[in-house]
Amino acid sequence: MADTLTVHRAGLATVQDLGRFGRSRYGLPVNGALDQHSARVANVLCGNDEGAPLIEITALDFSCTPSTDVLMAVTGAPADLTVDGVARPQWEPVSVRSGQTIRITGIRVGIRVYLAVLGSVDAPWLQGSCAPDTILGFGRALRDGDEVGLRTHCPPIDHPHFRIPLFRLHAPVRRFHAAWTIDVTDGPDRTEFGDTAERLFRSPYTVSPQSNHIGLRLRGDVPRRVATGEVLSRGVPVGAVEVPAGDELLVLHRGRGVTAGYPVLAVVTATGLSALGQAGPGQAVRFRHRTIAEAVTAYRSQRNAVNALKARVRSAFEALRIPVPLSP
């Protein structure tokens, strides 16, 4: 019998990865973890490939039990993480014994938590990725009682009695705020909004409950298009800030349709998109203008921090003789 993770309480959880790359030419959005940074770090902390399948938990409580000893890492929004009732840290590897219960409750400030397991989990596959695509009706949304296949196990490695932390890996922890500052660069159609474009930076917006992986709707003082005329359908980047109608901004996220016919006022940066993946309904979002050079520097520094963590994990795992899984 293969080893599994038995899900007791699924809430809103899916098996996820970094996305379905290279298929936008065929009309498929990239999808994948909305907070890419937290997802990458969770995998790296387990010695996995950054893009290995992991569990994305949105807003609601989650619990599960592995049928074998595992090493896991939980990142993303602050939450209460316990193993058999004992509080354990996020953003560090945590050893879990066969039969113990992992609980993630009280997700706060952000809305997405990532749970990765050393060796990763089994996942359905479509066009090179397990990322759910709601338009295709593809993906694995977990339900109470589900069993998720585990690809490998990991002997227990923390002290059985004293709970001395074995790991101090100093993962690059995302900062969480009740009010988000999201970096954007100028969009290709900024001039179509004339002087009203500046409104984007003047006052905060509120995340509407109709927000999801396709896009976030934000209420506030929206810029107005002053140009007229039809915009021919064309490719829109993830992160595009549009003003379709009414009093809402639409910020496209990873599940967005690849083409659209609205002018693009601004584009959220790569680091901004990961942060926006944590913004929940009712939270405030303030936009900050960045040049492309500044945006690229910020993103590279975030990725470099993950790469540096990778090296620390490798050394720690070698010292503790933890078998690192081979990339699939």
Added chain:
Amino acid sequence: MPETGGMPETDSGVVIVDCGDSAVMARAMGSDAEHNWRLVHTLADAIDSVRLDGVHGIVPTYDALLVEFDCAGTDQHTVRRVLRHEADRLGKGPLHTATARHFVVPVVYGGEHGPDLPVVAEQLGITEQEVVELHSGSDLTVRCLGAPAGAPMMDGPAFPGPVPRLASPRTRVLPGSIAVAGRQAVICPMPSPGGWPLLGRTPLRVLDFAADPMTPYRPGDTFRFQPITPDQWDDHAGLSLAVSHG
């Protein structure tokens, strides 16, 4: 030198603009729509075959090509330089034309399958029968694969005028629905929200989940819609669009 949005055209009439830190867009600025379309799709093929590190998505449409990349793995300047080089190269010679395939797509028009047929006829000032005849009377060219789910975006039939979008979009359009809007026509491959008026529905399965890509058609292919009666639905139900060409 770094470039910013709205830079001068290349020799080939292509302008490259930034679309955030992880994408750029090449726009064909010529006056001939057909040439612009051919240019951006040929440019897309060229970028695809270069296999540039870090580039993970390209979206060619009518007159624009969006190129998406990981800005930790490459950068604006590299992608722009390659785009410019390829665009200039293409600008000098004749544009390559892929062999077009032809798909015949059975459609039940009107009724529950095409609830907006009467209103479209009224808006266009012609009869429902004339709408069907125009829609099924000529080959329609696929211009690009778009949202949702790789839908084939076609030049619309020779209607007397553009077709207005629905005032209130539907929250769910059935797969196989045949829709028109403006001067465009489309088949909706998967259930999704939609604001385009529906003329009919095909019983064919549009996408093939086991194939890569899942879309059997390519830009440049042509579709001919063939009216069938509701009781012929079952003869085609569940068959793949992929086998309907020839």
